Amino acid sequence: MEEIRCIGCGSLIQSDNIKDPGYVPSSKLNSEEDIVCRRCFRLKNYNEITPLSITKDDYFNIIGKIGNEDSLIVKIIDIFDIEGTLIPQISKLTNHNDMVVIANKLDLLPKSIKESKLHHHLNKMIRDNNLKPLKIFLMSAKKNKNIDMIMDEIMKLAGKRDIYIVGATNVGKSTFINSLLKSYAGSLEDVITVSSVAGTTLDLIKIPFGDHFIIDTPGLINDNQITHYLSQKGLKAVTPKKEIKPVTFQLKAEQTLFFGGLVRIDFVSGADTSFTCYTSEFLKIHRTKLENADELYSNHIGKLLAPPYADDTPIELVSHNFFSNSNNKQDIVLPGLGFVSFKGNVKIVVHTKKGTIPYLRDALI
Numbered sequence: 616m617e618e619i620r621c622i623g624c625g626s627l628i629q630s631d632n633i634k635d636p637g638y639v640p641s642s643k644l645n646s647e648e649d650i651v652c653r654r655c656f657r658l659k660n661y662n663e664i665t666p667l668s669i670t671k672d673d674y675f676n677i678i679g680k681i682g683n684e685d686s687l688i689v690k691i692i693d694i695f696d697i698e699g700t701l702i703p704q705i706s707k708l709t710n711h712n713d714m715v716v717i718a719n720k721l722d723l724l725p726k727s728i729k730e731s732k733l734h735h736h737l738n739k740m741i742r743d744n745n746l747k748p749l750k751i752f753l754m755s756a757k758k759n760k761n762i763d764m765i766m767d768e769i770m771k772l773a774g775k776r777d778i779y780i781v782g783a784t785n786v787g788k789s790t791f792i793n794s795l796l797k798s799y800a801g802s803l804e805d806v807i808t809v810s811s812v813a814g815t816t817l818d819l820i821k822i823p824f825g826d827h828f829i830i831d832t833p834g835l836i837n838d839n840q841i842t843h844y845l846s847q848k849g850l851k852a853v854t855p856k857k858e859i860k861p862v863t864f865q866l867k868a869e870q871t872l873f874f875g876g877l878v879r880i881d882f883v884s885g886a887d888t889s890f891t892c893y894t895s896e897f898l899k900i901h902r903t904k905l906e907n908a909d910e911l912y913s914n915h916i917g918k919l920l921a922p923p924y925a926d927d928t929p930i931e932l933v934s935h936n937f938f939s940n941s942n943n944k945q946d947i948v949l950p951g952l953g954f955v956s957f958k959g960n961v962k963i964v965v966h967t968k969k970g971t972i973p974y975l976r977d978a979l980i
């Protein structure tokens with residue numbers, strides 16, 4: 616097929632994935648006119664940033680170039696998958712430029728949790744990954760919580776430097792930047808510019824902001840997240856819309872929980888234990904006996920146990936063993952879906968999509 620490129624950013628035009636560079640809906644492909652990708656179109660017409668994700672090699676290539684400048688890096692992470700969205704390599708690649716970390720999606724956590732306690736946990740997790748940010752913030756980009764305060768602080772820390780917004784896909788980078796654009800819409804008309812990154816077809820979006828540029832970078836594809844493999848319908852069914860109301864199951868050994876058909880947690884051995892699930896209100900959790908779990912799965916996957924739905928690509932589950940004998944509460948993180956807290960001397964087996972890896976940590980809450 617003939618190669619068609621976007622006349623805005625030069626990306627190869629494609630209709631397969633809305634978050635990849637060069638996306639145009641297939642209905643628009645037959646037009647005789649010059650083609651502009653969806654991202655350039657929205658940027659030009661609405662001053663709106665749309666999310667863009669790229670592969671690891673391209674990503675680290677682009678981020679590496681930031682290391683040549685003295686800038687402030689603002690890294691956005693997802694409070695629901697902290698470790699999975701930290702991308703610790705960014706520090707070295709950017710020559711240890713000053714960094715702040717913003718943990719986003721605060722609105723989804725139960726309001727009863729004190730922000731000071733969250734800060735404490737976050738701080739520990741981030742430092743355990745050998746990162747030394749100047750500051751750590753909590754935010755809800757969607758609900759506009761803490762954004763003004765964070766921007767004030769960031770401006771002070773940046774001094775005269777430009778500010779790069781970095782992060783994995785789906786952490787809320789575009790939502791954050793669009794919220795900034797809306798707040799300052801009057802003064803920003805027609806001023807967004809696009810600057811090319813040498814050696815790639817990708818462009819960074821530069822937004823003048825006071826004396827600085829705020830620069831949007833593409834997101835690193837997060838293929839450890841179970842959500843990465845879902846259809847639009849599936850994604851909708853696992854994305855929480857509001858504050859999560861945790862659901863607790865009192866389990867005996869040899870019982871199993873299914874989270875739709877995406878995750879299965881077998882409580883193999885240990886005294887009776889409470890498992891508190893912090894996942895979307897839309898994701899159905901089914902309890903069954905371990906001995907019936909295989910049969911339930913093969914009879915009901917795609918229907919009672921969904922997503923994935925019957926017409927989605929089937930997923931292969933693989934098992935991960937966990938032993939915990941901590942007196943402190945622990946979380947099993949189900950990347951992209953949420954987490955499950957428990958305490959005590961237990962053996963559990965977590966089945967997740969092949970290629971996604973759940974992990975154990977000290978409880979966030």
Ligand code: GDP
Nearest residue numbers: 666720755756757784785786787788789790834
């Ligand atoms: P990007 O890939 O990092 O640019 O992420 P997006 O801005 O596209 O956001 C990814 C998803 O997370 C979208 O469904 C957003 O609506 C959602 N999202 C972003 N910020 C928040 C937030 O603060 N709270 C909640 N609940 N959802 C958010």
